[in-house]
Amino acid sequence: MRAGVLEELRAALGPAGVIADPTRLLAYECDGLALLRQKPAVVLLPRNTEECARAMRILHREKIPVVGRGAGTGLSGGATPVDGGALVGFARMRDVLEVNVADRYARVQAGVVNVDLTLAVEKHGLFYAPDPSSQAACTIGGNVGENSGGPHCFKHGATTRHILGLVIVRDDGSVLDLALPRPDPDGFDLVGLFVGSEGMFGLATEVTVRLVPTPPVTETFLAIFTDLDAACDAVSDSIAAHLEPSALEILDRLTIEAVEDSVFAAGYPREAEAVLLVEAEGTEVEVEATLAPMKAIALRRGAIDVRRARSAAERKKLWAGRKGAFGAMGRIAPDLYVADVVVPRTKLRELVAQSTRIARERRLKLANVFHAGDGNLHPNISYDRRDKDEVRRVLEASDEIMKVVVAAGGSLTGEHGVGLEKQEFMSLVFEERDLHAMCRVREAWDPAHLLNPGKLIPVHACREMRGTERPK
């Protein structure tokens, strides 16, 4: 970094908005994917759109690459810094700017934590539907970056269905204001395009989100299985029967044990091989119409017990257990690799079994906890990053899992994004032509490749494109 730039940034953001000492920078080396690490050159913490824009103008002039960071809970390395680059964090942008109860939307700064948004609107009988398991930490900006999902997205849809508007600071520091909620935008739907862009199109500083009315009745039950396959089959059956609960989650035995040992102990029975967590919401009649056949299916597939949560507190506990599941795995080994793939829901059983086999062959401990309703598998592999050979086997297993999933007609990521982790796998599912098209969309936003460079699109694809299609 050129002399004087730091001072300029400090003048733009205030002294607390710039972190440049090597000790503190170390803490920003990685996001939730601790396998990949890179120290940033500087971390910037703007407090509003204006400050963010000011910083981006300076960085653009200096050709310093920029990575956006919400809470750094991403699991694909989306917020891993780049060498010599800046990290722009949104941890000081936590204000809810507007709640419009009548029109059912809210405008928030990008750093608002997902759960704080719901807490801010629940008194109006509203909630923000996408609920990643990391919702107690992850930010709305990060959710936009990854187009995140969550258990209740089975019914309500992932983040993209809930984003109505954005304020975007572009690569050069100009501000694109798309904050007004428009159900049907004029021209291209830039907001829709931006959601899931993993920080490569610009930085979202303000987000306008859709709010959903709290349903009159919510019921949760737990079906207990002595066999993981049977639980998977119950889910496949319920999809075939066109049932629409709001959430359908499976936790296997290893996960249950870890959760029950943690502060989030939910009362999942330890003797079960798998539990199926089902929630339905709506009017009393609607809830019954969903849960009664669900229950019948579970029992038909061999569930040994079906327990209904008797109170709101009990329901909350069941969900807290589910949401603490990844973290609870930390009790098993120092590090956790969370894979994220989507499979056709008719093939749940088969692909769960395959990933278990792949891990077992490599002497790895694998736990399954997943958004079964969406076919979104999360094989969790615990490891110790100090054991180089184990790290190698983990990466190999993850490659292998992705290959069998793609071969079975599934996709690379359900909700955690491509980031650094799955970049090279993009070629498994896309032809060069498609990758080139992606590069061109990206270059429309960021011609100099300064925003989160080296992520998502395989490096070779862009290089080739630059060589062949872009005359100087």
Place this chain on the structure above:
Amino acid sequence: MNPQELVDYTKSLDCIHCGLCLRTCPTYQLTGAESSSPRGRIYLMRAVAEGELAATAPEYREELDFCLACRHCESVCPAGVRFGELIESARSGVEKVQRRGFLARTARRIGFGTVLRSRAWLSLTATSMRLAQRTGAARLLGKLGRPLVEMSTVPPKSERAPLPATTPAVGPRRGEVAMLEGCAMRELFGRVNRATVEVLTGIGFETKVPQGHVCCGALHAHNGDLDGARELARDTIERFEATGNAPVIVNSAGCGAHMKAYAHLLKDDAAWRERGARFSARVKDFSEFVAAEMPADFAGTLGDELGTLTYDDPCHLCHGQQVRAQPRTVLERCGAKRVDLPDSEACCGSAGIYSMLRPDDSKAVFAKKAAAFRSSGAQTLVTANPGCHMQWESGLAREGVKARVLHVAEVLAAALRKARPR
């Protein structure tokens, strides 16, 4: 020095970097910097152990000092990371390799090495503090005297008298307890100590107080003086062993949490670890004990003479000892009208001697609590820890909120007096 001895490396490995602890961390809320979050601090500790970061880095110490050791992060961590133990060992490691400035070193030596080890010194300190406050000398001391100016006035000598070695049960005797008098409790909150004895004996328990005991060592451990803490732990264990096997009642959450963890503190010495574990099993927070033993004639005696109460969880009671329901239960059983305090498990910024070492950070943390208290509509704030007690008193006064601050024991004593007028 082997860097792995400067932190509890094994414990640091429990963290899987999920980030679920960020939002509730008061220091992360203030700065938004990853390095002032639990996850960030653990990352730095781990880097020290793995040789990637020198423990001599000033920013490393700054981030450890900045931590309130409130342990809120433990309550939300799914991986079961024991942050309280991590921060104690990391601070002790820093003390080994970093020399503080002359003034800070001297203050630490006098504070931890002399005052917090001798009743005579403690008493002298309290007297001089009171004198400085009453004569206005504290103001003349400028920055040094600021904490004194801002804290509540130290009570007169008459209120700092020792508790008797034995106070007999009132009415039918149901049993016997031992009680921690405490270093600061006696000097600053004699009235709470007396209320504690009044309630314990009032519900039928003869109360014994080991004479000559000074300090449990919690402040030493929290501030990186683990050797000093161990010495005081051994002394505490010995003195309480002499009282028999009765439950040890503690009315200061910070001391209670620390005394329940003596086995860990003394883990390197098998015999003492064993004695520590046995002692710790006897330790009960005041409301933990009373909730189980409260007689029926207490019920519903209190009207609205104390106004509407709200209870603020001391960090070392809720996060440190998992005691959450009992204080609320006993307050309600005695008939007090209680409302919930929003975010009651968030730290108030007192954090032992933190409020004196870092007054600005401490106040910034408190600001949210004051807002929460206002929104609760209560007139009386109830707590269960001396540090929090002082923080609330001075904080609310500073913010211009008229309210009473009481310890759970004081509320119960009031109810008891009403139930059984003498």
